[in-house]
Amino acid sequence: MSVGVLAHLFGSLPYRDLAAKVRSYGFTHVQLAMWKAISDIDFSRRGKLSPGLALSIAEAFDKEGVRISVLGCYLHFFDRDEAKRRDNVERFKELLRYARFLGAPTVAFETGSFPGGDYTEQDRSVMKQVLEELAEQAEKWGVFVGLEAANGHLVGTARQLHAMLEEVPSSQIGVVLDPGNLLHEGNIAKQDEVIEEAFRLLGDRIIACHAKDRLLQEDGKVVTKPAGFGQMNYELYMKLLQQYKPEVDIIMEEAREDQMERCKSFIEQTRRKYPVL
Structure with missing residues (x-):
């Protein structure tokens, strides 16, 4: 069992310094979004990666006893601007090509959003096509x-998400589960459900998890908090996680x-309460 961390929570640093800082806080793995976390290489445009550079980054983390469990990207994959969308897709495909040199088994993403959430069938069709291409x-x-x-x-x-997995039935697509991302003003009262x-729906497809918290304020708004600082039912989360996916990586x-x-201690102590079933 291992709790890791988003690398960019430490800011943007030279990658060797970043690896050392991650280890100094006791973490043994990270989710690395290179253009958010690494300052000494300009990853704002695709094309900078090579086997040599990827291996150098991996070696810097390995030297500190830290592995890269997930590559993150924070890109929009159904952008209605086709040129932007294609650039995002190609950037993700570059991560897929070099992930093995970085020692990362997973490259992860959220689909992206528009203000108001006024999504169309065309948006869904585009997302399906992109997911098929990435798979x-x-x-x-x-x-x-x-x-x-x-x-x-x-x-x-x-x-x-379950419906999307049914539509694109590739064994290389897994789920990064974050219950905090699923809770909002309309459903936090029934969060256990x-x-x-x-x-x-998704338990057998989980390949990594995120850990944050959610808090219902007096004004009725739900806000995001660090793990252990909110009201999310971590007892249930960790119990089910041990039942469905023991030893899966958790990223704080x-x-x-x-x-x-x-936060790290809270997650670890809660998880230890539940034996592998």
Whole structure:
């Protein structure tokens, strides 16, 4: 069992310094979004990666006893601007090609969103076509595509993610589960049902998980908090996680550096309560 962290929570640093800092906080793996976390190489445009550079980054992390469990991208995959969408797709495919040199089994993404969430059948059709294209590349390179549902995104619920997996039935597509992304003002009162449904529909496809928290404020708004600082039912989350996917990597989100030790300990202690079933 291992709790990792989003690398860019430490800011943007030279990759060797980043690896050392991650280790200094006791983490043994990271989700690495290179253009958010690495400052000494300009990854804002595709084409910079090579086997040598990827191996150098991997070696810097390995030297510190840290592995790259997930590559993140934060790209929009059904952008209605075709040129932007194609650039995003090609950037993701570049990550798929070099993931093995970085030691990363998974390249993950959320679908993207538009303000207001006024999505069309054309948006869904485009997303399906893009996912099929990415899955084909993932199969070629022996890497997983990790798809994550997020409230307000085109794929925003466990049911929508399950439907997308049914439409694109590739064994190289897995789920990055984040219950915090599924909870909002309309359903936090019945959060146990939301979490249980997510595992029922997606549990066998989970390849990595995220850990943050959600808090219902007095004004009725739900806000995001670090793990252990909110009201999410982590007892249920960790119990089901051990039942469905023991030893799966958990990646911590949201926490400031001064909160990380407490959040990591909270997740680990809660998970240890539940034996592998």
